[in-house]
Amino acid sequence: MPASWRDFWNRDTPIYVNDRHRSRHYAGLAEDLVGLVPGPRATLLDYGSGEALSADRVARACARLYLCDAAPRVRSGLSRRFGAEPRIVVLAPEDLPALPDRGLDLIVAHSVAQYLTAEEFAGLLRLWHAKLRPGGLLIVADVIPPDLGPLADALALLGFGYREGFLAAALAGLLRTALSDYPSLRRRLGLTRYDRDEMLARLREAGFDAEPRANLGHNRRRLAFAARRPAARAPA
Template sequence: MSASMSASWREFWNRTNPIYVNERHRVRHYAGVAEEIAALVPHAGAHVLDYGCGEALSAGRVARICARLYLCDAAPRVRDALADRFGDEPRVTVLAPEAIAALPDRSLDLVVAHSVAQYLTPAELDAALSLWREKLRPGGCLVLADVIPPDLGALADSLALLAFARREGFLGAALLGLVRTALSDYPSLRRRLGLTRYTQAAMLERLRAAGFTAEPRPNLGHNPQRLAFTARVAGARDGAPP
């Protein structure tokens, strides 16, 4: 894959796109992810980084139960919207990815990177893992979620979306949305740029090579066929729940 893949995907996420089929899909997606992140927060004094957070519509749910929530996204348009939405929330700080390096080392209790790995080259992911490891406290936790395995195709993603839509009451919109997505530039971008995929074994090895102890866990979000991992700094005393 091209070294410019993440930059090209950043341009895609920096504009209006057809990923969410309607407003209910958008709202329910972010509400569900926020609930799952909130369940990972180890204690009320925790400092949490949601890396690649997207619009994070329900991030206030997480901010209410931790001391500091960093929302990080690569798309300037998304960061501007986050700054507007959470400008009056003293516990929330909006950051660009390059600003993570300025955070104090060993200052974070939890890092969540949901639906991020597929948009990074392997070298970019390795750099991110190294950075997150530096910023996590001993016993702190990284949850890397929504990782796409090599054998999971667009059909499986579509079926997972339809199951989610049926549960959440927007099935008709989801069917129409899949047609709109098929007619948009997303399929051609996906073919041209590709999505980085990992087997479970390959990601576990990558996490261990980056200095983490790691194990598989249930995925965050609506697609149970995608992979997720809990990782801690190797040798650190376990101070937070998985």
């Protein structure tokens, strides 16, 4: 039994029901990220990137893409997959403080907040604020609200499977997940949840101008937020 969420993501997991689910998940996120890139000279950080199978597509839209993941196994896979791509750099969370302050144009943290304590997340918000340029954008996505249960996630997966051609595998995958250690791990470690107002308050407390936005990925009932570091004021 994994002792932490980092340990869980550092192994094969039952989250993806088959290769098509995995590939379509990452292709969809890459499409969303490309739409957020402010320009070809931009520098991006995908925090909690996971396997990022389509990160090369995002890299073609910007000057530099940092892929950051806490799981060593995931980082090793990213390094093998994108080692020949000069615009992609793979980082551990411990590497982030060494990045230049005010050097990032966009940070995306998709499906991250639920795996962190409130204190860990607050620390990351302060770090991200320091690393963004004035006017830079933080997207916090796939946030789980308090009233959203596993049934809603299951229905979202089935809808995704229907649209993308893996419905039968999605049904089988839900059964495998139910029989795996994931439900007990979710009960033991818990998931941190935020409602709309609480997340907005946390983002604003960290110095961002924040507002809700549509979620990234397939699960539209989860929450997402656009948080911008205020632009530097011109001298009077």
